[in-house]
Amino acid sequence: MISRSSQTAAIAFAVLILLLSASIGNAYEDVGVSISIKGTRSYKLKKEAQLLAKKQAIISYLKRVNPSAVGKSCAKQLVNDRAALIKRITTQEISQVGDYMEGSYLVRIDDEKLNYMLEELGCGAQNGATDVTILIMEEPPTKANISMILNPEDSTGVRKLRGLGPFAVFYTSYQRSIRDTIISKANKEGLKLTRLDTFDEFQKMRMSNDDPLVGVYFDDESEDFVINKRLLKVVRTRFAAQNTIVLYYRIESLYFDQVTRELNAAIAISLYDLNSGETKSVGSQDFMVIVPKGQSSVAIRDGLAEVASNAASLLMNQAKKQIRRMASIAQVHAQKKGTLPVTVTVHLKSKRTMYNVKKNLKPSMIRHSEIKGDSLILKLTKGIQADDFVYGELLGVLEGMGIKIPENNINLNGQEVIIQQ
Template identity: 65%
Template structure:
């Protein structure tokens, strides 16, 4: 963090430079993790900086002309900072809209999940010999991956919603231990499948809201009995339910070696570990995309909210020429914009302008001054919409 202070190098100026560096570091970090946070949130975090900054180390200080230029290495406690953001209601998911991030799964390919057996064990095996243990313990892998993603997200100030904690979805479980991430193993077809009822209900319940779905997928998960390797690869993508935008974050793998003679439960637990570790590592990239999409959703909501605040007046007179004259005579203090749309003059009022005052004082005054009379029954107020007909 580089700062510049006017003055000669002295203890007081150095102290001032250090203080400025601390404040600027807090501001820069806030812009990165929660772009939609306002000035009040920023000031509160600056005031709390003593608890949020782990360490600040001077890197260099020099006199340049009539200014002192200094650089510092500032380390911010991510976890404390993001917890404080949540407490203040200033996280990237708060603001003009409450951005919901759901965690769900995309189905893996059965061929990417297997036991690689030695020759003796592989002889005469059935098709599902290698897949069987994974099917039996698949829900434990799902929970391990889900929990690792949520844990890493929480450390970064992101709140993920688990569908199994939402009452409306409980009846859609495919089994008693279904973690409800949208994927289950279909024993009849011997393949991984999507819970279509759950997916349909998610789209219905969250339609029109600021909702982002974090999808993870087990790209590969296997135990190589020959090489004694446990390995998992996890892929993550983000999908904005409102706009339809999907962004791939990428893929991350993780591998450990396991000694000879380890019992089955150790291998099972090891697979959960490598899968969750791969997911946790990938969240270092996914968190940035989650913040970006949350920020875009916030800006979109801000625009929509501003539009919703505007009152629209639709005026239709028998003469387009008269409507044009009205448009030219409108006061800019009360009118944000206006224009002819088809057979009507459409007027958007500035925020805070009373629709009643505008219509009965300004607009009707102009129209009646042109010798045109508007009957009361032809003036209709409906929430943020006013319709006037000659």
């Protein structure tokens, strides 16, 4: 039977977690704007300047985080709905310069609501001239900074990684908790993250029944955190020709201090553009709570998952800006490539087969071809349409070699085509 004091302590711990969780994240961004209006400084002109400042702030924000949306109907819609998107406007300075009144303002924009609305209008950072895929994966934890000594049995030295036993047992639950928090936070910001475990083709690469397929698993034999290199290789092949950003999170530290009763987690996030090779470190964020005495090991385990998730949520406030920046760069590049020839990426099981395919295609349809890793990359002659080439030429050559490609394995996406055997 649970005592009244234990119940009170448990409630206090839960309330503390909820209060701290509720305070996570400032979903706004301050945008500086300068306005110049012809006329003499007056109350009416000041109001007009503020109105222009609000409109300009939204356009300036879009130019930075989602330039492909500027000039479209969705941008006009956001300006019209500015009352719901602007939290406040602060006048920094107003002066009369000749025939003009000049003012500078700081406009606070609800960027969570704005980007969510962009997504609803079909102008999100991931959509436009191209579709940008954001994968969520994990880098191995910093093993030396993980300590979960919950009872004397776990610190006897029996395990090679002293104190790591409980963490290893519940490792996948931490992975799922952090992953789901990051996805939830991203969704609120109008960003869509892709989970590898939602693809049938990756299921056979699970290292355990509950492996969330984020690229890292705990190996019982070596008692270490290991990268799933086979999964990573297939990811690179599968998403090679797409505009893909990989969001990597890492458990930098995770521990429970029995003396101070502290639960503490630190999470690091970095972003990697699979096409350009650009890597951007977002940084790290920690989160800590105090656990009252008398809490069970299970409560502490769940608490560690909670603080790890909260640290990840806090860090996403910085990560979201970098994600949008990288997605916007991809959109700009895609706009420039809009008039360029089509690129077809063919994934086959044999390099020899890829070579034979390359030799049997009509030279007049191919501007450039090369075998790169596990892929045959074909750049079509300018003016050749993707569907004409795929269905009128490529599939015929493949079928002539005894290779039948399932319809679901043909992905036509604008200027980029992916064929998977």
